[in-house]
Amino acid sequence: LSALEPEYQTSPPRTLQNLRKEKxxxxxxxxxxxxxxxxxxxxxxxxxxxxxxxxxxxxxxxxxxxxxxxxxxxxxxxxxxxxxxxxxDSNCSKVRRSSHSLVTDIFEQHLGAHLLQSLDGFVFVVSQEGRFLYISETVSIYLGLSQVELTGSSVFDYIHPADHVEMAERLGISPHLRAEAGCHTVPESASSSASTSSLAGTPEPTPSSPHSPADEPPDRGFFIRMKSTLTKRGLHVKSSGYKVIHVTGRIRCRPALMPGSARSVRRPMGLVALAHTLPPSTLNEVRMESHMFVFRVNMDLQVTYCENR
Structure with a gap:
């Protein structure tokens, strides 16, 4: 009995411990x-x-x-x-619908999708902090990226590092807040080498002068390079490079009162824009046969490069 006594005393705690774990x-x-x-x-x-x-x-x-x-x-x-x-709202004009306008009603329900599909590009909204608040699903047609992946992400994660400052200036992000938004300044030598290695033959957007959001109009028009995962036609190769995008849009503002004054000012909230992709270089789309070769000439028609074959 004395030998069994310790085991008898320790068995109830083990049972309680197992019950606690299960609970x-x-x-x-x-x-x-x-x-x-x-x-x-x-x-x-x-x-x-x-x-x-x-x-x-x-x-x-x-x-x-x-x-x-x-x-x-x-x-x-x-x-x-x-x-x-x-x-x-009551101020908006209301369209009278009758029982025989079912086709019209169905079309109006999907009117936004029809408009987006008819555009030669994609629509996006970027906040003042540089994040995609909205981007149309047609972005997959032009860049190969999904709407779900981009929404809520930083725009600086999907544009070329050499274009970060350009994008921050167009959004009106202050220089001391750019690093927090994901904007990083890249040295000119590094940006040029990265551009050459990632996307050969793509023209680099011309850098612009610094902007002051308070002095310039809300309309925007500029070029940036965005990531693209599309497969080139005929080559069946996935090009993990960049595409040049022409962005045209407008800064959306909201009225706000200046502290200690009754004067109203317009605070920028973000950018509403339409993006067009520039057509690719035609040379990349030409199928090279065995009897063809590539050569390059300057404006004086002097041969500057010729393939060995």
Missing amino acids: SRNAARSRRGKENFEFFELAKMLPLPGAITSQLDKASVIRLTISYLHMRTFVSQGDPPWSPLMEG
């Missing part, structure tokens, strides 16, 4: 189930197709939700406000 595992399993359900419900509220929201991870759901909330603020607080047009 802790059940509680953690219950918390994960509730958390997954909340994320699933939150993902269903996003303005995206169900086939996409059902495949999102938690980090993507949070990123897209934050971007959507910022976009609502961008829409409602800007000047002029877009909310009355979106919510059907």
Whole structure:
């Protein structure tokens, strides 16, 4: 009995410990189930197709939700406000619909998608901090990047390092806040070598003079290089380089009062723009046969380069 006494005394604590572990595992399993359900419900509220929201991870759901909330603020607080047009305010003209206008109603429901598909480019909205609040799904046609991947991400992660300062100036980001926004200054030698190695034959945008957002008009027009993962036709090779994008848009502002004064000023909120991709170099699209060779001449028709064959 004395030999069995220690074992008898230690067995109940082990049983209690196992019960506590099982209870802790059940509680953690219950918390994960509730958390997954909340994320699933939150993902269903996003303005995206169900086939996409059902495949999102938690980090993507949070990123897209934050971007959507910022976009609502961008829409409602800007000047002029877009909310009355979106919510059907009484000041807006209402179109009378009859029972025989079902086709028209269906078309109007998808009017935005039809307009985006008809554009020769893609639309995007970038906040003052340099993050994509919205980008149309047509970006995949021109750059091979997905709408879900870009929304909420920093624009500086997808443009050439040599164009970071250009983009920051166009957005009106102060120099002391550019590093926080993801804008990095690249030396001229490094940027030129990176441009040559990543995208041969692509013209580099002409650098512009520094801008002052308070002095210049809200209209914007500039060239940047954005990442592209498209496959070149006929070559079946994925070109992980950059494409030159022509950006035309307008800075959206909101009215604000100056501290200690009744004077109203316009604070920039971000950029609303349409992006066009420049056509690729035709030389890259020519199929080189065995009886052909490449040579280059200058403006005086003097041969500066010729292939060995």
